[in-house]
Amino acid sequence: MLQWAFDTMLGFxxxxxxxxxxxxxxxxxxxxxxxxxxxxxALAWVRLNAPDVALAEAAIGAGLTGALLLAAxxxxxxxxDQNVSGASAYPVPSAQPPAGSHFSRGLLILLLSxxxxxxxxxxxxxxxxxxxxxxxxxxHLDDSGVGNPVTAVLLNxxxxxxxxxxxxxxxxxxGVWSLGxxxxxxxxPVAAVLETLSRFLTPVFxxxxxxxxxxxxxxxxxxxxxxSVLGAAGVLLLLSGWxxxxxxxxxxxxxxxxxxxxxxxxxxxxxxxxxxxxLTYPVAQAGRMILLLESLATVSIAVTLAILFLxxxxxHKEKSGKGEKK
Amino acid sequence: xxAADYVTACLFILGGIFFFAGTAGLLRFPDVYxxxxxxxxxxxxxxxxxxxxxxxxxxSWLAAGKLLLIWLLVLFAGACVAHLVxxxxxxxxxxxxxx
Amino acid sequence: MTNAxxxxxxxxxxxxxxxHALVMHAHVLRKILAINVMGSGVFLILVALARRxxxxxxxxxxxxxxxTGIVVAVSATALALxxxxxxxxxSGQAVLPDKHGD
Numbered sequence: 001m002l003q004w005a006f007d008t009m010l011g012f013x014x015x016x017x018x019x020x021x022x023x024x025x026x027x028x029x030x031x032x033x034x035x036x037x038x039x040x041x042a043l044a045w046v047r048l049n050a051p052d053v054a055l056a057e058a059a060i061g062a063g064l065t066g067a068l069l070l071a072a073x074x075x076x077x078x079x080x081d082q083n084v085s086g087a088s089a090y091p092v093p094s095a096q097p098p099a100g101s102h103f104s105r106g107l108l109i110l111l112l113s114x115x116x117x118x119x120x121x122x123x124x125x126x127x128x129x130x131x132x133x134x135x136x137x138x139x140h141l142d143d144s145g146v147g148n149p150v151t152a153v154l155l156n157x158x159x160x161x162x163x164x165x166x167x168x169x170x171x172x173x174x175g176v177w178s179l180g181x182x183x184x185x186x187x188x189p190v191a192a193v194l195e196t197l198s199r200f201l202t203p204v205f206x207x208x209x210x211x212x213x214x215x216x217x218x219x220x221x222x223x224x225x226x227x228s229v230l231g232a233a234g235v236l237l238l239l240s241g242w243x244x245x246x247x248x249x250x251x252x253x254x255x256x257x258x259x260x261x262x263x264x265x266x267x268x269x270x271x272x273x274x275x276x277x278x279l280t281y282p283v284a285q286a287g288r289m290i291l292l293l294e295s296l297a298t299v300s301i302a303v304t305l306a307i308l309f310l311x312x313x314x315x316h317k318e319k320s321g322k323g324e325k326k
Numbered sequence: 327x328x329a330a331d332y333v334t335a336c337l338f339i340l341g342g343i344f345f346f347a348g349t350a351g352l353l354r355f356p357d358v359y360x361x362x363x364x365x366x367x368x369x370x371x372x373x374x375x376x377x378x379x380x381x382x383x384x385x386s387w388l389a390a391g392k393l394l395l396i397w398l399l400v401l402f403a404g405a406c407v408a409h410l411v412x413x414x415x416x417x418x419x420x421x422x423x424x425x
Numbered sequence: 426m427t428n429a430x431x432x433x434x435x436x437x438x439x440x441x442x443x444x445h446a447l448v449m450h451a452h453v454l455r456k457i458l459a460i461n462v463m464g465s466g467v468f469l470i471l472v473a474l475a476r477r478x479x480x481x482x483x484x485x486x487x488x489x490x491x492x493t494g495i496v497v498a499v500s501a502t503a504l505a506l507x508x509x510x511x512x513x514x515x516s517g518q519a520v521l522p523d524k525h526g527d
Contacts, residue, residue, distance in 0.1 A: 060496065061495060115437075191409075193410060222492075
Protein backbone atom coordinates (compact mmCIF):
# COMPACT_ATOMS: atom_id res chain seq x y z
CA MET A 1 0.00 0.00 0.00
CA LEU A 2 2.76 2.39 1.01
CA GLN A 3 4.70 1.33 -2.07
CA TRP A 4 1.74 2.06 -4.30
CA ALA A 5 1.45 5.50 -2.73
CA PHE A 6 5.13 6.19 -3.26
CA ASP A 7 5.13 4.98 -6.86
CA THR A 8 2.03 7.01 -7.68
CA MET A 9 3.59 10.12 -6.14
CA LEU A 10 6.81 9.57 -8.05
CA GLY A 11 4.92 9.08 -11.31
CA PHE A 12 2.91 12.25 -10.84
CA UNK A 13 6.04 14.09 -9.71
CA UNK A 14 7.77 13.10 -12.94
CA UNK A 15 4.85 14.23 -15.06
CA UNK A 16 4.46 17.48 -13.15
CA UNK A 17 8.18 18.33 -13.37
CA UNK A 18 8.24 17.51 -17.08
CA UNK A 19 5.20 19.73 -17.65
CA UNK A 20 6.75 22.60 -15.69
CA UNK A 21 10.12 22.19 -17.42
CA UNK A 22 8.50 22.26 -20.82
CA UNK A 23 6.12 25.13 -20.18
CA UNK A 24 7.61 27.48 -17.60
CA UNK A 25 8.18 30.96 -18.96
CA UNK A 26 11.87 31.24 -18.09
CA UNK A 27 14.34 29.03 -19.95
CA UNK A 28 16.78 28.99 -17.02
CA UNK A 29 14.03 27.75 -14.75
CA UNK A 30 13.04 25.21 -17.37
CA UNK A 31 16.55 23.73 -17.41
CA UNK A 32 16.79 23.60 -13.62
CA UNK A 33 13.45 21.82 -13.51
CA UNK A 34 14.71 19.42 -16.17
CA UNK A 35 17.74 18.59 -14.01
CA UNK A 36 15.41 17.88 -11.09
CA UNK A 37 13.39 15.71 -13.47
CA UNK A 38 16.55 13.73 -14.25
CA UNK A 39 17.16 13.10 -10.55
CA UNK A 40 13.61 11.85 -10.07
CA UNK A 41 14.11 9.59 -13.09
CA ALA A 42 17.12 8.08 -11.33
CA LEU A 43 14.84 7.34 -8.37
CA ALA A 44 12.33 5.73 -10.70
CA TRP A 45 15.05 3.45 -12.11
CA VAL A 46 15.89 2.30 -8.60
CA ARG A 47 12.22 1.54 -7.98
CA LEU A 48 12.14 -0.43 -11.21
CA ASN A 49 15.06 -2.54 -10.01
CA ALA A 50 17.45 -1.10 -12.60
CA PRO A 51 20.40 0.22 -10.57
CA ASP A 52 22.70 0.21 -13.62
CA VAL A 53 20.35 2.57 -15.40
CA ALA A 54 19.96 4.68 -12.25
CA LEU A 55 23.72 5.24 -12.06
CA ALA A 56 23.90 6.24 -15.72
CA GLU A 57 20.89 8.54 -15.39
CA ALA A 58 22.20 10.27 -12.27
CA ALA A 59 25.56 10.96 -13.90
CA ILE A 60 24.34 11.80 -17.40
CA GLY A 61 20.65 12.65 -17.39
CA ALA A 62 20.85 14.90 -14.36
CA GLY A 63 24.51 15.92 -14.40
CA LEU A 64 26.04 16.20 -17.84
CA THR A 65 22.92 17.03 -19.82
CA GLY A 66 22.15 19.80 -17.35
CA ALA A 67 25.68 21.19 -17.63
CA LEU A 68 25.44 21.13 -21.44
CA LEU A 69 22.05 22.86 -21.44
CA LEU A 70 23.14 25.56 -18.99
CA ALA A 71 26.36 26.22 -20.93
CA ALA A 72 24.43 26.53 -24.18
CA UNK A 73 21.89 28.84 -22.54
CA UNK A 74 24.64 31.09 -21.18
CA UNK A 75 26.15 31.40 -24.64
CA UNK A 76 22.76 31.96 -26.19
CA UNK A 77 22.13 34.73 -23.67
CA UNK A 78 25.47 36.36 -24.41
CA UNK A 79 24.84 36.08 -28.13
CA UNK A 80 21.36 37.51 -28.18
CA ASP A 81 22.24 40.18 -25.65
CA GLN A 82 24.70 41.65 -28.10
CA ASN A 83 22.29 41.46 -30.96
CA VAL A 84 19.10 42.48 -29.25
CA SER A 85 19.70 45.45 -27.05
CA GLY A 86 17.86 45.90 -23.81
CA ALA A 87 16.72 42.33 -23.57
CA SER A 88 16.80 40.39 -20.37
CA ALA A 89 19.55 37.87 -19.73
CA TYR A 90 17.66 34.96 -21.20
CA PRO A 91 15.07 36.35 -23.54
CA VAL A 92 12.28 34.02 -24.41
CA PRO A 93 10.67 35.01 -27.67
CA SER A 94 7.37 33.47 -26.82
CA ALA A 95 6.83 32.19 -23.34
CA GLN A 96 3.47 30.88 -24.36
CA PRO A 97 3.18 28.48 -27.23
CA PRO A 98 2.48 30.25 -30.51
CA ALA A 99 -1.19 30.70 -30.96
CA GLY A 100 -2.91 28.36 -33.33
CA SER A 101 -6.61 28.48 -33.84
CA HIS A 102 -8.72 26.99 -31.09
CA PHE A 103 -9.75 24.30 -33.48
CA SER A 104 -6.23 23.14 -34.31
CA ARG A 105 -5.22 23.27 -30.67
CA GLY A 106 -8.23 21.22 -29.67
CA LEU A 107 -7.46 18.75 -32.39
CA LEU A 108 -3.89 18.41 -31.14
CA ILE A 109 -5.04 17.79 -27.57
CA LEU A 110 -7.50 15.21 -28.86
CA LEU A 111 -4.83 13.41 -30.86
CA LEU A 112 -2.39 13.41 -27.96
CA SER A 113 -5.01 12.11 -25.53
CA UNK A 114 -5.87 9.41 -28.01
CA UNK A 115 -2.24 8.38 -28.25
CA UNK A 116 -1.90 8.20 -24.45
CA UNK A 117 -5.01 6.06 -24.31
CA UNK A 118 -3.70 3.89 -27.13
CA UNK A 119 -0.34 3.39 -25.47
CA UNK A 120 -1.96 2.65 -22.11
CA UNK A 121 -4.22 0.08 -23.76
CA UNK A 122 -1.27 -1.48 -25.58
CA UNK A 123 0.71 -1.76 -22.36
CA UNK A 124 -2.30 -3.08 -20.47
CA UNK A 125 -3.04 -5.75 -23.03
CA UNK A 126 0.47 -7.16 -22.97
CA UNK A 127 0.82 -10.41 -21.04
CA UNK A 128 1.55 -9.56 -17.41
CA UNK A 129 4.27 -12.18 -17.23
CA UNK A 130 6.95 -12.41 -19.87
CA UNK A 131 10.51 -13.53 -19.36
CA UNK A 132 11.79 -11.83 -22.46
CA UNK A 133 15.42 -12.72 -22.92
CA UNK A 134 16.26 -12.97 -19.21
CA UNK A 135 16.33 -16.78 -19.31
CA UNK A 136 18.73 -16.83 -22.25
CA UNK A 137 20.98 -14.30 -20.56
CA UNK A 138 20.96 -16.26 -17.31
CA UNK A 139 21.74 -19.49 -19.15
CA HIS A 140 24.81 -18.07 -20.85
CA LEU A 141 26.00 -15.78 -18.09
CA ASP A 142 28.72 -18.22 -17.02
CA ASP A 143 30.28 -18.10 -20.49
CA SER A 144 30.23 -14.32 -20.71
CA GLY A 145 33.21 -13.64 -18.46
CA VAL A 146 31.31 -11.30 -16.14
CA GLY A 147 28.72 -11.75 -13.41
CA ASN A 148 26.54 -8.69 -13.99
CA PRO A 149 23.92 -9.58 -16.61
CA VAL A 150 23.64 -5.99 -17.85
CA THR A 151 27.40 -5.77 -18.43
CA ALA A 152 27.28 -9.17 -20.11
CA VAL A 153 24.59 -7.93 -22.50
CA LEU A 154 26.35 -4.65 -23.20
CA LEU A 155 29.86 -5.94 -23.76
CA ASN A 156 29.39 -9.55 -24.81
CA UNK A 157 25.99 -10.68 -26.06
CA UNK A 158 25.21 -7.43 -27.79
CA UNK A 159 28.71 -6.03 -28.20
CA UNK A 160 27.66 -4.79 -31.62
CA UNK A 161 25.35 -2.23 -30.01
CA UNK A 162 28.09 -0.85 -27.83
CA UNK A 163 30.55 -0.73 -30.72
CA UNK A 164 28.05 1.22 -32.83
CA UNK A 165 27.31 3.46 -29.87
CA UNK A 166 30.98 4.37 -29.56
CA UNK A 167 30.78 5.38 -33.20
CA UNK A 168 27.67 7.46 -32.53
CA UNK A 169 29.62 9.33 -29.85
CA UNK A 170 32.44 9.88 -32.31
CA UNK A 171 29.96 11.14 -34.92
CA UNK A 172 28.49 13.58 -32.41
CA UNK A 173 31.93 15.07 -31.77
CA UNK A 174 32.61 15.25 -35.51
CA GLY A 175 29.26 16.93 -36.05
CA VAL A 176 29.86 19.50 -33.33
CA TRP A 177 33.37 20.20 -34.58
CA SER A 178 32.26 20.56 -38.16
CA LEU A 179 29.96 23.35 -37.02
CA GLY A 180 32.95 25.54 -36.29
CA UNK A 181 35.69 23.54 -34.72
CA UNK A 182 37.24 23.89 -31.36
CA UNK A 183 39.03 27.06 -30.50
CA UNK A 184 41.56 27.42 -27.78
CA UNK A 185 40.32 29.47 -24.93
CA UNK A 186 42.63 31.18 -22.49
CA UNK A 187 42.51 29.95 -18.92
CA UNK A 188 40.42 32.32 -16.96
CA PRO A 189 40.44 33.03 -13.25
CA VAL A 190 37.56 31.63 -11.26
CA ALA A 191 36.47 31.54 -7.65
CA ALA A 192 39.07 30.07 -5.30
CA VAL A 193 36.48 27.73 -3.82
CA LEU A 194 35.67 26.29 -7.23
CA GLU A 195 39.34 25.64 -7.82
CA THR A 196 39.70 23.90 -4.46
CA LEU A 197 36.55 21.93 -5.13
CA SER A 198 37.80 20.64 -8.47
CA ARG A 199 41.25 19.98 -7.11
CA PHE A 200 39.82 17.91 -4.28
CA LEU A 201 37.07 16.20 -6.25
CA THR A 202 38.98 15.23 -9.40
CA PRO A 203 40.95 12.43 -7.70
CA VAL A 204 37.74 11.29 -6.02
CA PHE A 205 36.00 11.22 -9.41
CA UNK A 206 38.85 9.21 -10.93
CA UNK A 207 38.76 6.78 -8.02
CA UNK A 208 34.98 6.45 -8.27
CA UNK A 209 35.22 5.84 -12.02
CA UNK A 210 37.84 3.15 -11.56
CA UNK A 211 35.71 1.55 -8.85
CA UNK A 212 32.58 1.61 -11.03
CA UNK A 213 34.53 0.12 -13.93
CA UNK A 214 35.96 -2.68 -11.82
CA UNK A 215 32.84 -3.50 -9.86
CA UNK A 216 30.76 -3.41 -13.05
CA UNK A 217 31.81 -6.96 -13.84
CA UNK A 218 29.72 -8.34 -10.98
CA UNK A 219 27.56 -5.51 -9.62
CA UNK A 220 25.81 -2.40 -10.95
CA UNK A 221 28.36 -0.27 -12.76
CA UNK A 222 30.44 -0.52 -15.87
CA UNK A 223 32.00 1.43 -18.70
CA UNK A 224 29.14 3.85 -19.28
CA UNK A 225 28.74 4.83 -15.65
CA UNK A 226 32.50 5.08 -15.15
CA UNK A 227 32.89 7.06 -18.36
CA SER A 228 30.20 9.53 -17.42
CA VAL A 229 31.64 10.04 -13.92
CA LEU A 230 35.05 10.65 -15.47
CA GLY A 231 33.44 12.95 -18.03
CA ALA A 232 31.83 14.89 -15.18
CA ALA A 233 35.29 15.30 -13.66
CA GLY A 234 36.41 16.76 -16.97
CA VAL A 235 33.47 19.15 -17.00
CA LEU A 236 34.27 20.26 -13.46
CA LEU A 237 37.90 20.90 -14.44
CA LEU A 238 36.80 22.87 -17.49
CA LEU A 239 34.38 24.88 -15.36
CA SER A 240 37.12 25.75 -12.93
CA GLY A 241 39.11 27.32 -15.73
CA TRP A 242 41.44 24.48 -16.67
CA UNK A 243 42.18 24.09 -20.35
CA UNK A 244 44.10 21.20 -21.89
CA UNK A 245 47.44 22.10 -23.45
CA UNK A 246 47.48 22.63 -27.17
CA UNK A 247 49.78 19.66 -27.56
CA UNK A 248 47.23 17.43 -25.87
CA UNK A 249 44.50 18.68 -28.16
CA UNK A 250 46.18 17.20 -31.23
CA UNK A 251 46.77 13.49 -31.65
CA UNK A 252 46.45 12.46 -27.96
CA UNK A 253 42.88 13.81 -27.96
CA UNK A 254 42.04 12.07 -31.21
CA UNK A 255 43.53 8.82 -29.95
CA UNK A 256 41.44 9.04 -26.76
CA UNK A 257 38.29 9.82 -28.74
CA UNK A 258 38.72 6.84 -31.04
CA UNK A 259 40.15 4.38 -28.49
CA UNK A 260 36.78 2.80 -27.66
CA UNK A 261 35.52 2.30 -31.21
CA UNK A 262 39.00 1.29 -32.38
CA UNK A 263 39.36 -1.32 -29.66
CA UNK A 264 36.00 -2.83 -30.60
CA UNK A 265 36.95 -3.02 -34.26
CA UNK A 266 40.40 -4.47 -33.61
CA UNK A 267 39.15 -7.01 -31.11
CA UNK A 268 36.31 -7.85 -33.46
CA UNK A 269 38.78 -8.60 -36.23
CA UNK A 270 40.90 -10.62 -33.84
CA UNK A 271 37.94 -12.73 -32.76
CA UNK A 272 37.01 -13.08 -36.41
CA UNK A 273 40.36 -14.76 -36.93
CA UNK A 274 40.26 -16.85 -33.73
CA UNK A 275 36.61 -17.81 -33.41
CA UNK A 276 35.42 -17.17 -36.95
CA UNK A 277 32.84 -14.74 -35.64
CA UNK A 278 32.91 -10.99 -35.10
CA LEU A 279 33.07 -10.07 -31.39
CA THR A 280 32.58 -13.61 -30.11
CA TYR A 281 35.16 -13.96 -27.39
CA PRO A 282 36.81 -17.25 -26.47
CA VAL A 283 35.19 -18.22 -23.16
CA ALA A 284 38.45 -18.47 -21.22
CA GLN A 285 39.56 -14.97 -22.23
CA ALA A 286 36.17 -13.25 -22.21
CA GLY A 287 36.59 -11.58 -18.82
CA ARG A 288 39.92 -10.04 -19.70
CA MET A 289 38.77 -8.93 -23.13
CA ILE A 290 35.70 -7.28 -21.67
CA LEU A 291 37.80 -5.47 -19.08
CA LEU A 292 40.13 -4.20 -21.80
CA LEU A 293 37.24 -3.03 -23.97
CA GLU A 294 35.52 -1.41 -21.01
CA SER A 295 38.64 0.47 -19.92
CA LEU A 296 39.19 1.93 -23.38
CA ALA A 297 35.49 2.66 -23.81
CA THR A 298 35.50 4.46 -20.44
CA VAL A 299 38.32 6.72 -21.57
CA SER A 300 36.59 7.42 -24.89
CA ILE A 301 33.22 8.14 -23.32
CA ALA A 302 34.76 10.45 -20.73
CA VAL A 303 36.84 12.40 -23.23
CA THR A 304 33.93 12.60 -25.68
CA LEU A 305 31.55 13.99 -23.08
CA ALA A 306 34.08 16.51 -21.78
CA ILE A 307 34.96 17.63 -25.31
CA LEU A 308 31.30 17.98 -26.22
CA PHE A 309 30.86 20.20 -23.17
CA LEU A 310 33.92 22.25 -24.07
CA UNK A 311 32.70 22.67 -27.64
CA UNK A 312 29.18 23.67 -26.63
CA UNK A 313 30.32 26.02 -23.88
CA UNK A 314 33.11 27.75 -25.77
CA UNK A 315 33.19 26.29 -29.28
CA HIS A 316 32.88 28.42 -32.37
CA LYS A 317 33.07 31.76 -30.69
CA GLU A 318 34.52 35.20 -31.31
CA LYS A 319 33.46 35.20 -34.92
CA SER A 320 29.86 35.51 -33.91
CA GLY A 321 27.68 37.90 -32.04
CA LYS A 322 29.74 41.00 -32.64
CA GLY A 323 26.77 42.81 -34.01
CA GLU A 324 27.58 42.24 -37.64
CA LYS A 325 24.71 39.86 -37.95
CA LYS A 326 21.21 41.14 -38.35
CA UNK B 327 12.47 -6.06 15.01
CA UNK B 328 15.74 -5.77 16.86
CA ALA B 329 16.97 -2.81 18.86
CA ALA B 330 19.04 -1.63 15.91
CA ASP B 331 15.91 -1.54 13.75
CA TYR B 332 14.15 0.70 16.28
CA VAL B 333 17.13 3.06 16.41
CA THR B 334 17.22 3.13 12.61
CA ALA B 335 13.53 3.95 12.45
CA CYS B 336 13.98 6.79 14.94
CA LEU B 337 16.94 8.17 13.01
CA PHE B 338 14.97 8.03 9.75
CA ILE B 339 12.04 9.89 11.24
CA LEU B 340 14.33 12.50 12.73
CA GLY B 341 16.17 12.84 9.41
CA GLY B 342 12.85 13.15 7.61
CA ILE B 343 11.89 16.02 9.90
CA PHE B 344 15.11 17.83 9.07
CA PHE B 345 14.58 17.28 5.35
CA PHE B 346 11.01 18.54 5.67
CA ALA B 347 12.21 21.66 7.48
CA GLY B 348 14.91 22.26 4.88
CA THR B 349 12.45 21.91 2.02
CA ALA B 350 9.91 24.14 3.73
CA GLY B 351 12.64 26.75 4.15
CA LEU B 352 13.64 26.40 0.51
CA LEU B 353 10.10 27.05 -0.57
CA ARG B 354 9.10 29.72 1.95
CA PHE B 355 12.20 31.83 2.67
CA PRO B 356 12.34 35.25 1.01
CA ASP B 357 15.68 35.37 -0.85
CA VAL B 358 18.41 33.17 -2.26
CA TYR B 359 20.73 33.53 0.74
CA UNK B 360 18.24 32.44 3.36
CA UNK B 361 17.09 29.62 1.10
CA UNK B 362 20.65 28.36 0.80
CA UNK B 363 20.93 28.53 4.55
CA UNK B 364 17.85 26.38 5.03
CA UNK B 365 18.81 23.94 2.32
CA UNK B 366 22.42 23.26 3.24
CA UNK B 367 22.11 23.30 7.01
CA UNK B 368 18.95 21.29 7.49
CA UNK B 369 19.57 18.85 4.65
CA UNK B 370 23.11 18.11 5.70
CA UNK B 371 21.93 17.11 9.17
CA UNK B 372 18.98 15.23 7.67
CA UNK B 373 21.25 13.27 5.35
CA UNK B 374 23.64 12.59 8.22
CA UNK B 375 20.82 11.07 10.25
CA UNK B 376 19.62 8.95 7.31
CA UNK B 377 23.19 7.76 6.68
CA UNK B 378 23.60 6.91 10.37
CA UNK B 379 20.36 4.95 10.25
CA UNK B 380 21.46 3.08 7.14
CA UNK B 381 24.92 2.41 8.56
CA UNK B 382 23.30 0.54 11.45
CA UNK B 383 21.71 -1.79 8.89
CA UNK B 384 24.88 -2.20 6.83
CA UNK B 385 26.19 -5.71 6.33
CA SER B 386 29.81 -4.82 6.93
CA TRP B 387 32.03 -2.04 8.19
CA LEU B 388 33.08 -1.47 4.61
CA ALA B 389 29.53 -0.69 3.52
CA ALA B 390 29.07 1.62 6.51
CA GLY B 391 32.31 3.36 5.59
CA LYS B 392 31.07 3.92 2.04
CA LEU B 393 27.88 5.46 3.39
CA LEU B 394 29.90 7.78 5.62
CA LEU B 395 32.05 8.72 2.62
CA ILE B 396 28.91 9.66 0.67
CA TRP B 397 27.80 11.92 3.50
CA LEU B 398 31.20 13.64 3.72
CA LEU B 399 31.26 14.18 -0.04
CA VAL B 400 27.79 15.69 0.02
CA LEU B 401 28.81 17.96 2.92
CA PHE B 402 31.87 19.15 1.03
CA ALA B 403 30.18 19.62 -2.33
CA GLY B 404 27.11 21.19 -0.73
CA ALA B 405 29.15 23.76 1.16
CA CYS B 406 31.16 24.69 -1.92
CA VAL B 407 28.15 24.92 -4.21
CA ALA B 408 26.20 26.99 -1.69
CA HIS B 409 29.15 29.37 -1.50
CA LEU B 410 29.36 29.60 -5.29
CA VAL B 411 25.64 30.24 -5.69
CA UNK B 412 25.68 32.94 -3.00
CA UNK B 413 28.79 34.52 -4.52
CA UNK B 414 27.21 34.63 -7.96
CA UNK B 415 24.05 36.13 -6.53
CA UNK B 416 26.06 38.83 -4.75
CA UNK B 417 28.01 39.62 -7.92
CA UNK B 418 24.80 39.86 -9.89
CA UNK B 419 23.54 42.34 -7.30
CA UNK B 420 20.80 40.29 -5.71
CA UNK B 421 19.79 42.26 -2.64
CA UNK B 422 20.01 40.66 0.77
CA UNK B 423 16.64 40.42 2.42
CA UNK B 424 16.35 42.67 5.45
CA UNK B 425 13.31 43.12 7.59
CA MET C 426 -0.39 -5.95 -12.76
CA THR C 427 2.43 -4.67 -10.58
CA ASN C 428 3.63 -1.19 -9.81
CA ALA C 429 5.69 -1.29 -12.97
CA UNK C 430 2.47 -0.61 -14.86
CA UNK C 431 2.28 2.78 -13.13
CA UNK C 432 5.71 3.65 -14.46
CA UNK C 433 4.86 2.46 -17.97
CA UNK C 434 1.78 4.68 -17.82
CA UNK C 435 3.87 7.62 -16.58
CA UNK C 436 6.28 6.91 -19.42
CA UNK C 437 3.56 7.16 -22.05
CA UNK C 438 2.39 10.37 -20.37
CA UNK C 439 5.90 11.80 -20.54
CA UNK C 440 6.20 10.87 -24.20
CA UNK C 441 3.00 12.71 -25.05
CA UNK C 442 3.91 15.75 -22.90
CA UNK C 443 7.20 15.95 -24.76
CA UNK C 444 5.48 15.58 -28.12
CA HIS C 445 3.06 18.35 -27.22
CA ALA C 446 5.88 20.72 -26.27
CA LEU C 447 7.87 19.75 -29.36
CA VAL C 448 4.98 20.77 -31.59
CA MET C 449 3.83 23.83 -29.67
CA HIS C 450 7.03 25.67 -28.79
CA ALA C 451 9.02 27.64 -31.32
CA HIS C 452 12.16 28.02 -29.24
CA VAL C 453 14.79 25.43 -30.17
CA LEU C 454 16.08 24.92 -26.63
CA ARG C 455 12.55 24.04 -25.55
CA LYS C 456 12.30 21.57 -28.42
CA ILE C 457 15.55 19.94 -27.29
CA LEU C 458 14.18 19.61 -23.76
CA ALA C 459 11.00 18.15 -25.23
CA ILE C 460 12.89 15.50 -27.18
CA ASN C 461 14.80 14.56 -24.04
CA VAL C 462 11.54 14.18 -22.10
CA MET C 463 10.12 12.02 -24.91
CA GLY C 464 13.21 9.85 -24.72
CA SER C 465 12.85 9.47 -20.96
CA GLY C 466 9.26 8.36 -21.53
CA VAL C 467 10.34 5.66 -23.95
CA PHE C 468 13.08 4.46 -21.58
CA LEU C 469 10.60 4.31 -18.71
CA ILE C 470 8.22 2.12 -20.72
CA LEU C 471 11.06 -0.20 -21.79
CA VAL C 472 12.38 -0.75 -18.28
CA ALA C 473 8.89 -1.02 -16.79
CA LEU C 474 8.07 -3.78 -19.27
CA ALA C 475 11.34 -5.54 -18.38
CA ARG C 476 9.94 -5.82 -14.85
CA ARG C 477 7.39 -8.36 -16.04
CA UNK C 478 9.77 -11.29 -15.85
CA UNK C 479 9.29 -11.63 -12.12
CA UNK C 480 10.01 -9.99 -8.80
CA UNK C 481 13.61 -11.09 -8.45
CA UNK C 482 14.85 -11.47 -12.01
CA UNK C 483 14.54 -8.65 -14.46
CA UNK C 484 15.28 -8.75 -18.15
CA UNK C 485 18.74 -7.19 -18.54
CA UNK C 486 18.44 -6.60 -22.29
CA UNK C 487 16.12 -3.55 -22.06
CA UNK C 488 18.32 -2.21 -19.25
CA UNK C 489 21.36 -2.39 -21.51
CA UNK C 490 19.39 -0.76 -24.32
CA UNK C 491 18.33 2.08 -22.05
CA UNK C 492 21.88 2.70 -20.81
CA THR C 493 23.00 2.87 -24.43
CA GLY C 494 20.07 5.15 -25.15
CA ILE C 495 20.92 7.55 -22.33
CA VAL C 496 24.46 8.00 -23.63
CA VAL C 497 23.25 8.43 -27.21
CA ALA C 498 20.66 10.96 -25.98
CA VAL C 499 23.30 13.11 -24.31
CA SER C 500 25.52 13.14 -27.38
CA ALA C 501 22.55 13.96 -29.61
CA THR C 502 21.62 16.74 -27.20
CA ALA C 503 25.12 18.18 -27.48
CA LEU C 504 24.92 18.11 -31.27
CA ALA C 505 21.48 19.71 -31.20
CA LEU C 506 22.71 22.45 -28.87
CA UNK C 507 25.66 23.17 -31.17
CA UNK C 508 23.26 23.43 -34.10
CA UNK C 509 21.02 25.73 -32.08
CA UNK C 510 23.95 28.00 -31.25
CA UNK C 511 24.91 28.10 -34.92
CA UNK C 512 21.34 29.01 -35.82
CA UNK C 513 21.33 31.77 -33.22
CA UNK C 514 24.63 33.02 -34.55
CA UNK C 515 23.34 33.18 -38.11
CA SER C 516 19.81 34.41 -37.57
CA GLY C 517 20.07 36.28 -34.28
CA GLN C 518 17.59 34.07 -32.46
CA ALA C 519 17.15 30.43 -31.66
CA VAL C 520 13.61 30.09 -32.92
CA LEU C 521 12.07 27.96 -35.59
CA PRO C 522 9.22 30.13 -36.90
CA ASP C 523 5.91 28.59 -37.83
CA LYS C 524 5.51 30.28 -41.16
CA HIS C 525 8.02 31.52 -43.65
CA GLY C 526 8.34 35.26 -43.71
CA ASP C 527 7.30 35.72 -40.10
